[in-house]
Amino acid sequence: MHPYRTHRCGDLRKSDVGIEARLSGWVHRKRDHGQLLFIDLRDHSGLTQLVFHPGTPSFAAAEGVRLESVVTVTGKVVARTPETVNPSLPTGEIELVAGEMILESEAEPLPLQVNSDRDYPEETRLKYRFLDLRREKMHRNIMLRSAVIASIRRRMTEQGFTEFQTPILTASSPEGARDFLVPSRLHPGKFYALPQAPQQYKQLYMISGFDRYFQIAPCFRDEDARADRSPGEFYQLDIEMSFVTQDDVFAAVEPVMHGVFTEFTDWHVTPPPFPRIAFREAMLKYGTDKPDLRNPVEIADVTEVFRGSGFKVFAGAIENGAVVRAVPAPDAVGRPRSFFDQMVAYAQSLGAPGLGWVTLVEDEAKGPIAKFLEPARLQALRAAAGLTTGDAVFFVCDKADAAAKLAGQIRTRVGEELGIVEKNCFRFCWIVDFPMYEWDEENKQIAFSHNPFSMPQGGMHALQNQDPLDILAYQYDIVCNGIELSSGAIRNHRPDIMAKAFEIAGYGRDVLEEKFGGMFRALHYGAPPHGGIAPGVDRIVMLLADTPNLREVTAFPLSQRAEELLLGAPSRVSEKQLKELHLQLSLSAREKLREEDERAKATLIDVKPHY
Numbered sequence: 001m002h003p004y005r006t007h008r009c010g011d012l013r014k015s016d017v018g019i020e021a022r023l024s025g026w027v028h029r030k031r032d033h034g035q036l037l038f039i040d041l042r043d044h045s046g047l048t049q050l051v052f053h054p055g056t057p058s059f060a061a062a063e064g065v066r067l068e069s070v071v072t073v074t075g076k077v078v079a080r081t082p083e084t085v086n087p088s089l090p091t092g093e094i095e096l097v098a099g100e101m102i103l104e105s106e107a108e109p110l111p112l113q114v115n116s117d118r119d120y121p122e123e124t125r126l127k128y129r130f131l132d133l134r135r136e137k138m139h140r141n142i143m144l145r146s147a148v149i150a151s152i153r154r155r156m157t158e159q160g161f162t163e164f165q166t167p168i169l170t171a172s173s174p175e176g177a178r179d180f181l182v183p184s185r186l187h188p189g190k191f192y193a194l195p196q197a198p199q200q201y202k203q204l205y206m207i208s209g210f211d212r213y214f215q216i217a218p219c220f221r222d223e224d225a226r227a228d229r230s231p232g233e234f235y236q237l238d239i240e241m242s243f244v245t246q247d248d249v250f251a252a253v254e255p256v257m258h259g260v261f262t263e264f265t266d267w268h269v270t271p272p273p274f275p276r277i278a279f280r281e282a283m284l285k286y287g288t289d290k291p292d293l294r295n296p297v298e299i300a301d302v303t304e305v306f307r308g309s310g311f312k313v314f315a316g317a318i319e320n321g322a323v324v325r326a327v328p329a330p331d332a333v334g335r336p337r338s339f340f341d342q343m344v345a346y347a348q349s350l351g352a353p354g355l356g357w358v359t360l361v362e363d364e365a366k367g368p369i370a371k372f373l374e375p376a377r378l379q380a381l382r383a384a385a386g387l388t389t390g391d392a393v394f395f396v397c398d399k400a401d402a403a404a405k406l407a408g409q410i411r412t413r414v415g416e417e418l419g420i421v422e423k424n425c426f427r428f429c430w431i432v433d434f435p436m437y438e439w440d441e442e443n444k445q446i447a448f449s450h451n452p453f454s455m456p457q458g459g460m461h462a463l464q465n466q467d468p469l470d471i472l473a474y475q476y477d478i479v480c481n482g483i484e485l486s487s488g489a490i491r492n493h494r495p496d497i498m499a500k501a502f503e504i505a506g507y508g509r510d511v512l513e514e515k516f517g518g519m520f521r522a523l524h525y526g527a528p529p530h531g532g533i534a535p536g537v538d539r540i541v542m543l544l545a546d547t548p549n550l551r552e553v554t555a556f557p558l559s560q561r562a563e564e565l566l567l568g569a570p571s572r573v574s575e576k577q578l579k580e581l582h583l584q585l586s587l588s589a590r591e592k593l594r595e596e597d598e599r600a601k602a603t604l605i606d607v608k609p610h611y
Helices: 057-064 122-128 138-159 199-207 246-263 279-286 310-317 335-348 377-387 398-416 459-465 493-505 509-515 517-523 537-544 573-579 585-604
Strands: 018-031 037-043 048-054 071-081 093-105 182-183 191-193 212-221 232-242 276-278 322-330 355-359 365-367 392-398 428-432 438-441 443-450 475-480 484-488 530-533
Touching: 018 279, 037 057, 037 122, 037 212, 048 071, 048 484, 057 093, 071 191, 138 212, 138 232, 138 537, 191 428, 199 212, 199 530, 232 246, 232 484, 232 537, 246 276, 246 428, 246 475, 246 484, 246 530, 246 537, 276 279, 279 398, 279 443, 310 322, 310 335, 310 392, 322 335, 335 355, 335 392, 335 398, 365 377, 392 398, 459 493, 484 537, 493 509, 509 517
Parallel strands: 048 093, 276 428
Antiparallel strands: 018 037, 018 071, 037 048, 071 093, 182 191, 212 232, 232 530, 322 392, 355 365, 355 392, 428 475, 438 443, 475 484, 484 530
16 A cells, blocks of 8 residues: 555545545544544545544544644545535545554644634735645635646647747846846846846747747736735736737637636626727726726716806816716615715715716706706706716716726726626726827826837828827737736837837937847848737636735735745845845945844843743
8 A cells, every 4th residue: 555645635435435545634624522533634635534433543643633734544434424424525425434643744833724714914824825825715726827827828729829938037128117137147237137028039039930929927027016916926928929910919819818717717708809999988988998897887078068067166177178077877866865975975085176966867957066957968968978867977077187087986986886897707808099109297208108119000100290199009908807917019010110119209219229229120130010918817817716816826925015925035145145246235225134133133032941
């Protein structure tokens, strides 16, 4: 018999009754019923109930064993009595009557309970992540992540894509987020950067003559943490294709997304082709370029309804360039006054001075600003916002960008408060036609609004003849349930167009050659039209696991303070290592380390022995 196991803890079934089996695993739960002692033994595959009878050699050992200790148990498989069958377990019809038990590894008292869903502080969970990952939910999420990645790889290969790798040590880029830098020992004063994304390398694959590339790519960005963004590193399904249009990229990505989401959930998934929404339409209707289409509420522009009206607060603001957005609240007339007061308070908590609103009752409006909506204006409001009797409507008045943001937040709150957000579904869409440029108010100049390597719609003609702020780009985002999974673009494969595009954004050809010299040089030797996208693997798994935080689907994430608490990163290094890398710490860094040492000493407890 194998020294550790003949079966895994999730393998035994009623057909195995009568055989002798040996199992190894962790002590998940203990129950002392007086004359019998029960232990649930757990391994990667599941649970098996063990039964220890008094008087057997293993009974005393089992009584003293702590939870999460590792044991090997040999015994006989027996059938449970009908009243003790556990239908929720695959092994629920049998149990193992223990004969011999060997303690392989004893566990100390636990800092967190593995057999419980109780929540613990982030620091505890990450410091003892090896225990946290033993918990059923976390184990299931990490297994889901592995299965999703395997499914993605299979689907990409079936579509004719080939997986390639790209370098981890690369050059720092002036665009995007903050780089993680790696000092070079052989080249004093110079640094590698960990890739924020394999953007340039995957384009260089296309320029090198390969056709359909993909990679489950690690990316590194020195960013602050959010629930849907991990600090430090993340993974993405990196894709690039040659001789394609925007439609070709969509046609390649949609079957993969639809297939993965239908494979791992029974929720309804948007069937291909996914809806396409222009950026400006999205900002108007949903107040965001990441719309949650489960919410049926659509924002409307009602600026003209209030232009020249008796409501001077809106009318005066409109004359100074403001707009008015209407956020319908379907069938909200029966709601108590507290509902409207709470919505106003919510707007004020977001920094707004207030929130106008009315309700529609038959042929009239009621509410704080209803008197300013005479019949013609009320009829125009109904038509513009698609309102019917019984609806309420909230109004936001501000400059266009600020109005869109607040209206979007009010739309989300209305959907949640009214309970009209669709359940158990994944609603995908594409956001298309992003502006190529935007106005940088701080620096008083035109800047790239999205990806500087994108092809402008209209090419060189647009760059030479259109107002830069009117130029659209072949840029697109894929969004699911209000979460952006990825940005993508058809790339600028013409060096002359790229030089002009950067010139408009204030970058001379010398900057282009210095910062993006490899890419720019490659474009001069025959580059195919190409494009791609890179959906975030972590966010895909987060959605499928129905959890709001990426930490729950990542095995060893950094904390909110970008620390890896299990192994202790970032960590100090020796003076010898610094010297080899031609580095020395600044005075402020040394002072900070000294302060940390002082705090550590202050927390030590001087325990004196008692005689």
